[in-house]
Amino acid sequence: MKMLAPEKIWWKPFGRMEKNWLTVAFVWCVFLTVMMPLWYFYGKQNVPTETYRVTREQYAAKVNEFVTQYQVGDENGIPVVAPPPGSDVFLRASTWQWYPILQLEKGQTYRLHISSMDLQHGFSLQPVNINLQVIPGYDYVATIVPTSTGEFTIVCNEFCNLGHHTMVGKIIVK
Amino acid sequence: MTALAPTIPWKASAKDDYRVCGVTTLKVDLHTERLIIANAVMAVVTLLLGGIAALLIALTRWQAIHLLDATWFYRLLTLHGIDMLVAWIVFFEMAGLHFGSTVLLNARHAAPKLAWFGFILMVIGGLMVNVVVLFDTNSIVMFTAYVPMKAHPLFYLSYILFAVGALIATITFFINIVVAKREKRFEGSLPLAVFGLMTAAILAVYTLLQGAIAIVPALFWSLGWIANYDPGIYRNFFWGFGHPAQQVNLAAMVAIWYMLAQMTTGIRPLNEKFSRLAFILYLFFINLGSAHHLLVDPGLSFAWKAVNTSYAMYLAVLGSMMHAFSIPAAIEVAQRAKGHNKGLFGWLRNAPWGEPGFGGLFMSMIIFGFIGGVTGVTIGTEQINMLAHNTLRLPGHFHATVVGGTTLAFMAFTYYVIPLIFRKELKLKSWAKWQPYVFGGGTILVSLGMITSGLQGVARRNWDITFAGVVPGTVDLSLAIFGIGALIAVVGGIMYITIVLASILTGPRMEAGQLLLVGGTQNPLLESTKLTDEQMEHPKNQPKGTLIIVFVFLVWFAVYYLSNWWLLGRTWFIR
Numbered sequence: 001m002k003m004l005a006p007e008k009i010w011w012k013p014f015g016r017m018e019k020n021w022l023t024v025a026f027v028w029c030v031f032l033t034v035m036m037p038l039w040y041f042y043g044k045q046n047v048p049t050e051t052y053r054v055t056r057e058q059y060a061a062k063v064n065e066f067v068t069q070y071q072v073g074d075e076n077g078i079p080v081v082a083p084p085p086g087s088d089v090f091l092r093a094s095t096w097q098w099y100p101i102l103q104l105e106k107g108q109t110y111r112l113h114i115s116s117m118d119l120q121h122g123f124s125l126q127p128v129n130i131n132l133q134v135i136p137g138y139d140y141v142a143t144i145v146p147t148s149t150g151e152f153t154i155v156c157n158e159f160c161n162l163g164h165h166t167m168v169g170k171i172i173v174k
Numbered sequence: 175m176t177a178l179a180p181t182i183p184w185k186a187s188a189k190d191d192y193r194v195c196g197v198t199t200l201k202v203d204l205h206t207e208r209l210i211i212a213n214a215v216m217a218v219v220t221l222l223l224g225g226i227a228a229l230l231i232a233l234t235r236w237q238a239i240h241l242l243d244a245t246w247f248y249r250l251l252t253l254h255g256i257d258m259l260v261a262w263i264v265f266f267e268m269a270g271l272h273f274g275s276t277v278l279l280n281a282r283h284a285a286p287k288l289a290w291f292g293f294i295l296m297v298i299g300g301l302m303v304n305v306v307v308l309f310d311t312n313s314i315v316m317f318t319a320y321v322p323m324k325a326h327p328l329f330y331l332s333y334i335l336f337a338v339g340a341l342i343a344t345i346t347f348f349i350n351i352v353v354a355k356r357e358k359r360f361e362g363s364l365p366l367a368v369f370g371l372m373t374a375a376i377l378a379v380y381t382l383l384q385g386a387i388a389i390v391p392a393l394f395w396s397l398g399w400i401a402n403y404d405p406g407i408y409r410n411f412f413w414g415f416g417h418p419a420q421q422v423n424l425a426a427m428v429a430i431w432y433m434l435a436q437m438t439t440g441i442r443p444l445n446e447k448f449s450r451l452a453f454i455l456y457l458f459f460i461n462l463g464s465a466h467h468l469l470v471d472p473g474l475s476f477a478w479k480a481v482n483t484s485y486a487m488y489l490a491v492l493g494s495m496m497h498a499f500s501i502p503a504a505i506e507v508a509q510r511a512k513g514h515n516k517g518l519f520g521w522l523r524n525a526p527w528g529e530p531g532f533g534g535l536f537m538s539m540i541i542f543g544f545i546g547g548v549t550g551v552t553i554g555t556e557q558i559n560m561l562a563h564n565t566l567r568l569p570g571h572f573h574a575t576v577v578g579g580t581t582l583a584f585m586a587f588t589y590y591v592i593p594l595i596f597r598k599e600l601k602l603k604s605w606a607k608w609q610p611y612v613f614g615g616g617t618i619l620v621s622l623g624m625i626t627s628g629l630q631g632v633a634r635r636n637w638d639i640t641f642a643g644v645v646p647g648t649v650d651l652s653l654a655i656f657g658i659g660a661l662i663a664v665v666g667g668i669m670y671i672t673i674v675l676a677s678i679l680t681g682p683r684m685e686a687g688q689l690l691l692v693g694g695t696q697n698p699l700l701e702s703t704k705l706t707d708e709q710m711e712h713p714k715n716q717p718k719g720t721l722i723i724v725f726v727f728l729v730w731f732a733v734y735y736l737s738n739w740w741l742l743g744r745t746w747f748i749r
Contacts, residue, residue, distance in 0.1 A: 018445055
């Protein structure tokens with residue numbers, strides 16, 4: 001099997017070029033590794049980690065309470081809600097609706113809660129392009145600061161059955 | 175050719191049933207031969223099914239055409255994922271494992287009945303899942319079948335049958351190696367390609383076990399035997415199967431890269447230790463990458479995500495970067511030793527571009543590395559994933575790895591399996607010469623179209639993104655690039671399937687007379703044995719050109735990676 005088998009003793013030192021490339025590649029790998037904790041401490045955009053267990057009923061109740069408290073309008077039957085800066089904001093995902101429409105202020109901080117009533121959904125804020133997974137039973141809290149104004153669309157980007165593409169919501173930033 | 179003859183004769187045994195290949199002088203166990211043929215045929219059949227689905231869903235996402243209705247789009251997208259990502263690739267890999275554990279080791283298949291049993295389970299599972307998804311609307315749940323979306327129990331059962339079948343076939347790989355060693359069919363260490371396949375096989379064992387852990391409770395849940403299945407836990411379990419399954423593909427693909435390089439340019443690995451160490455890095459670290467799919471999930475800490483997504487310290491990426499150097503470097507040295515020594519890239523200019531094995535190898539490595547690898551590491555970065563999760567950037571990445579990389583390498587390898595294992599003359603050789611470039615070129619456009627659409631926020635797995643009314647006009651352009659690329663790739667796929675079918679269905683069975691298909695009569699496998707240490711170490715033959723290529727690669731990697739941090743820094747503050 002000469003043509004396929006290695007030489008009898010193949011444990012040999014690396015050549016110069018192999019050593020060089022290995023060193024450079026390893027340094028690059030270390031850089032890739034370090035970037036994440038660096039950004040974690042100094043960056044402004046980090047993946048939220050705050051999470052609470054929640055039942056569907058509990059979460060639905062919180063959303064309703066939130067809507068009653070801060071509703072300022074209505075758009076095609078979906079309430080428009082303007083919570084005060086710094087407050088807890090509740091967004092509910094269900095097939096195939098984002099509820100309610102949020103009205104926020106630029107430069108203010110909000111604690112945005114997201115959870116699902118049924119299947120898994122995907123929170124995809126466009127064109128800002130922030131994407132988070134929404135899982136039933138988990139209250140996911142993202143502390144956000146809108147840095148631009150306008151109307152932003154929430155697209156569902158996790159397949160949630162045949163009407164998936166119709167699941168579109170809205171955030172207004174003033 | 176006698177120089178190639180195995181040093182150790184087979185023991186006379188009633189169990190031995192083999193032929194000697196006239197080109198490679200390898201002994202081919204006839205059980206193995208039949209197993210390879212059966213697995214390869216199933217691979218091509220499932221590729222055809224998945225390919226038809228690919229064409230129709232691509233023509234739907236190409237917004238200007240928008241062919242299918244929503245239900246058929248989601249149905250065929252589910253099938254496309256399963257047939258391509260699981261069936262086609264795993265059937266092909268099983269053929270590769272039977273080949274590697276017997277033919278390359280001068281050994282017999284020690285457990286053919288068990289291997290057939292595994293194969294039959296895979297066929298039942300693979301076909302059943304197609305039927306279930308086609309006829310049961312509730313089972314349109316995508317390849318990932320995220321709980322609590324409930325499919326028909328038979329859907330989960332077919333996954334389990336397929337996985338158990340593949341596990342059994344993989345176990346015969348280890349049985350064969352142990353028996354071959356015990357019967358002294360080979361001396362010393364495993365050949366490098368078999369070492370790579372063994373890496374794939376070890377990864378496959380725990381991948382498939384993890385698949386059972388994820389899917390068996392889902393089956394019980396769909397039958398109503400258990401009331402709740404936590405969707406977050408399911409995601410964790412599922413990706414313990416779904417992600418490593420792609421690493422099996424990676425290891426198998428790299429093993430095939432080494433084989434293609436040896437078969438078409440007669441390489442000797444520069445340093446066996448270097449290449450083997452790179453495989454070992456895969457073995458230990460690559461499975462942590464399962465976390466790539468959970469980076470923006472609730473309930474997991476930064477530390478957990480960062481450690482896992484970085485494969486401890488990008489050590490599996492290091493493995494790939496080592497192969498990215500060692501394979502082209504070995505080709506360069508072999509080419510230079512043959513006298514193609516002019517300048518930095520004379521060795522590359524004089525490479526056998528018309529030989530499908532080389533064309534396939536080249537395209538596969540370029541697409542996998544420059545597009546697939548770079549985008550994968552970038553979107554697999556904890557924070558950057560927020561920009562990419564579930565957008566078209568995801569399929570853009572993995573079409574470069576799994577289609578442009580793995581599938582293309584497997585296709586190129588098939589052209590040699592047909593004369594050597596099927597013992598049929600390869601028909602339509604001039605098509606085979608062009609096929610890797612057509613298929614690879616199409617895949618590049620598919621990938622780039624998807625990635626640029628995803629960068630603009632277009633969601634994956636979405637029948638009609640314009641419904642949201644958010645996408646800017648340039649999305650139409652990038653989706654059109656994706657659609658045109660898909661058409662070209664489908665042409666490449668049709669060429670492949672036509673070549674395979676024309677070859678195996680027509681003409682008499684005949685022994686292969688030569689290794690290369692279009693590149694002449696020389697036998698690079700034989701040439702590889704004639705490369706001496708002096709030639710390998712001669713200053714003139716050093717891989718200087720390759721060093722430049724890998725540094726260009728690194729610069730591109732850095733530019734793409736850092737520009738994504740810049741993009742992230744421009745979005746809303748979030749924590």
